[in-house]
Amino acid sequence: MSEAAATPTPQTEPVSAPLTPAREVWLHFRQNKGAMIGMYFIIALVIVAILADLLAPHSPIVQYREALLVPPVFQDGGSWRFILGTDDIGRDILSRLIHGARLSIIIGFIVVFLSLGFGVVLGLSAAFARGTVEILIMRLMDIMLALPSLLLAIVIVAILGPGLFNAMIAVSIVSLPHFTRLARASAMSELTREYVSSARIAGAGTLRLMFRTVLPNCMAPLIVQATLGFSNAILDAAALGFLGLGAQPPTPEWGTMLAGSLQYVQRAWWVVTFPGLAILLTVLAFNLMGDGLRDALDPKLKR
Amino acid sequence: MLRFILTRISLVVPTFIGILLLSFMLIRLVPGDPIEVRFGERGIAPERLAQLRAEMGLDQPLYVQFLDYLGHVARGDLGVSISTKNPVLTEFLALFPATVELGLCAMIFAIVFGLPAGVFAAVKRGSVFDHALMSTSLTGFSMPIFWWGLLLILLFSVQLGWTPVSGRLAALYYIEPTTGFMLIDSLLSDEKGAFLSALRHLILPTVVLGTIPLAVVARMTRSSMLEVLNEDYIRTARAKGLSSFRVIGIHGLRNAMIPVVTVIGLQVGSLLGGAILTESIFAWPGVASWLIEAINRRDYPVLQGGVLLVASLVMLVNLAVDVLYGMLNPRIRR
Numbered sequence: 128m129s130e131a132a133a134t135p136t137p138q139t140e141p142v143s144a145p146l147t148p149a150r151e152v153w154l155h156f157r158q159n160k161g162a163m164i165g166m167y168f169i170i171a172l173v174i175v176a177i178l179a180d181l182l183a184p185h186s187p188i189v190q191y192r193e194a195l196l197v198p199p200v201f202q203d204g205g206s207w208r209f210i211l212g213t214d215d216i217g218r219d220i221l222s223r224l225i226h227g228a229r230l231s232i233i234i235g236f237i238v239v240f241l242s243l244g245f246g247v248v249l250g251l252s253a254a255f256a257r258g259t260v261e262i263l264i265m266r267l268m269d270i271m272l273a274l275p276s277l278l279l280a281i282v283i284v285a286i287l288g289p290g291l292f293n294a295m296i297a298v299s300i301v302s303l304p305h306f307t308r309l310a311r312a313s314a315m316s317e318l319t320r321e322y323v324s325s326a327r328i329a330g331a332g333t334l335r336l337m338f339r340t341v342l343p344n345c346m347a348p349l350i351v352q353a354t355l356g357f358s359n360a361i362l363d364a365a366a367l368g369f370l371g372l373g374a375q376p377p378t379p380e381w382g383t384m385l386a387g388s389l390q391y392v393q394r395a396w397w398v399v400t401f402p403g404l405a406i407l408l409t410v411l412a413f414n415l416m417g418d419g420l421r422d423a424l425d426p427k428l429k430r
Numbered sequence: 431m432l433r434f435i436l437t438r439i440s441l442v443v444p445t446f447i448g449i450l451l452l453s454f455m456l457i458r459l460v461p462g463d464p465i466e467v468r469f470g471e472r473g474i475a476p477e478r479l480a481q482l483r484a485e486m487g488l489d490q491p492l493y494v495q496f497l498d499y500l501g502h503v504a505r506g507d508l509g510v511s512i513s514t515k516n517p518v519l520t521e522f523l524a525l526f527p528a529t530v531e532l533g534l535c536a537m538i539f540a541i542v543f544g545l546p547a548g549v550f551a552a553v554k555r556g557s558v559f560d561h562a563l564m565s566t567s568l569t570g571f572s573m574p575i576f577w578w579g580l581l582l583i584l585l586f587s588v589q590l591g592w593t594p595v596s597g598r599l600a601a602l603y604y605i606e607p608t609t610g611f612m613l614i615d616s617l618l619s620d621e622k623g624a625f626l627s628a629l630r631h632l633i634l635p636t637v638v639l640g641t642i643p644l645a646v647v648a649r650m651t652r653s654s655m656l657e658v659l660n661e662d663y664i665r666t667a668r669a670k671g672l673s674s675f676r677v678i679g680i681h682g683l684r685n686a687m688i689p690v691v692t693v694i695g696l697q698v699g700s701l702l703g704g705a706i707l708t709e710s711i712f713a714w715p716g717v718a719s720w721l722i723e724a725i726n727r728r729d730y731p732v733l734q735g736g737v738l739l740v741a742s743l744v745m746l747v748n749l750a751v752d753v754l755y756g757m758l759n760p761r762i763r764r
Binding site: 161266267269270272273274275276277278281282285286358362365366369370371372382385388389392393396399400402403404406407410411414415418 | 444445448449452456459460565568569571572573574576577578580581583584587588699700701702703704706707710711718721722725726733737740741744745748
């Protein structure tokens with residue numbers, strides 16, 4: 128087995144050992160400044176989310192009745208006790224944001240896990256079964272895409288009842304069509320390849336063909352979509368929270384923190400500004416990383 | 431061409447049936463009986479419940495109920511709102527122009543700023559402007575627009591006092607709706623200053639709702655323009671000695687527009703999603719905030735009818751975009 132034949136060595140940079148595909152992607156990815164910033168931000172966010180209990184100066188739900196709407200430290204009247212100020216019932220905004228990071232990461236993770244999992248199963252089933260099954264699955268996805276995704280999520284929450292868990296279910300269902308279509312499309316193009324035929328001839332069963340032979344070769348676009356799915360999930364869940372249909376108070380979810388904050392725009396800009404900034408930066412970080420991943424994986428897709 | 435259009439229309443039929451099924455099932459998936467939900471906490475006597483169920487046909491088998499529902503929909507009868515007792519379709523039609531006005535202005539805003547910015551970035555590829563535009567548009571694309579709305583209110587309404595915070599018109603004016611579009615109605619009326627008031631109310635919601643489409647249009651125009659500028663016919667046009675304005679504006683832009691038009695059309699769905707958030711921030715009396723209120727009031731007939739109407743509209747717009755795309759680009763007509 129000659130290793131050199133397995134992966135062609137890039138000509139620009141002669142190295143002794145051939146690059147593994149993962150390393151090659153990493154080398155491309157590393158050159159993208161934006162994507163790297165996004166990745167560092169996400170790593171920092173995950174650390175904050177894990178260590179939330181240690182990092183947060185206060186409890187996210189304790190109300191300091193003597194300190195209502197305290198401005199942030201850099202403004203007159205602010206103190207180091209509440210670095211980003213307090214909200215209308217005296218809760219520390221920084222602590223709520225830190226605990227909110229944990230919620231957002233969990234929301235993103237669960238939503239992507241569910242929609243990627245079911246999307247892959249549905250998409251691969253459609254690609255393999257063809258005929259009626261394929262038509263049924265893909266028509267259902269078309270119907271789901273015909274509705275504005277936020278409206279569909281709202282309708283689902285209206286059926287299930289408001290709450291963080293139901294909001295996550297709703298967002299997962301809404302993002303399902305994207306994963307399903309992508310999985311089907313890439314599986315269909317892989318199915319015409321010779322290695323699939325040879326695996327079939329070698330006696331691989333349908334399930335093995337689906338998940339062991341074809342799926343690993345469809346992963347590149349799915350990984351990109353999963354990263355972008357994270358940002359969609361966080362954004363949609365926050366929008367539901369803002370409308371009062373997602374996480375319920377006093378849960379420190381970023382969107383929920385903004386619900387009803389319109390009445391404070393005149394008196395306390397910090398109540399309005401910081402949670403939204405957290406959402407924007409997180410979503411932006413995931414989008415930057417997703418774009419970078421797409422560019423890094425793209426030469427592989429075309430090859 | 432006719433064959434192409436007919437194929438596209440036939441592809442939409444199953445989707446439409448699916449939307450009908452979804453809106454039909456919606457009211458039945460909600461936990462609890464629709465009638466009991468309607469009477470809520472007060473409760474209802476069992477005999478009266480049975481009588482109402484029979485009146486509404488809820489004791490019939492599901493497929494009979496569905497056929498019945500189809501009959502009502504076909505006659506334009508989408509039920510009656512529980513809270514206002516008005517027909518759902520009437521309420522929808524009264525509020526729909528406000529949403530369309532807002533959506534159209536947002537789209538115009540996105541095109542007017544996004545298209546030139548995208549073209550310019552493509553022509554000056556790699557320049558400071560290009561980089562700035564790309565990062566700005568990615569930020570716009572990642573924007574939680576409900577927060578964006580709050581920020582703009584904070585800056586322009588509270589700090590600077592330039593724009594009003596909510597509604598479509600200052601309370602001192604009363605405009606009889608003729609077209610339903612406040613900008614046109616206020617111009618037609620003899621109330622002085624009403625038009626300016628309507629315009630000032632419209633600015634912030636337009637910017638908020640238009641932000642994401644603006645980012646999408648700018649990015650799409652740039653990448654499509656970059657692709658076109660590499661084509662042979664652009665080199666030919668340049669070699670013929672045409673001015674660069676003609677090369678870019680006529681030969682380039684016209685061809686680069688095809689994917690941009692598609693993207694603009696496909697934004698309609700997400701625009702309606704964004705309208706839900708925008709309308710609820712600015713208390714804009716449109717269809718989207720009406721639907722949210724319906725959920726909060728548990729007004730299921732409104733939700734059912736609204737979902738059916740909105741989904742059908744999005745479907746029709748997507749169909750129109752598809753057909754338009756086929757007209758612009760004969761290669762995909764097969």
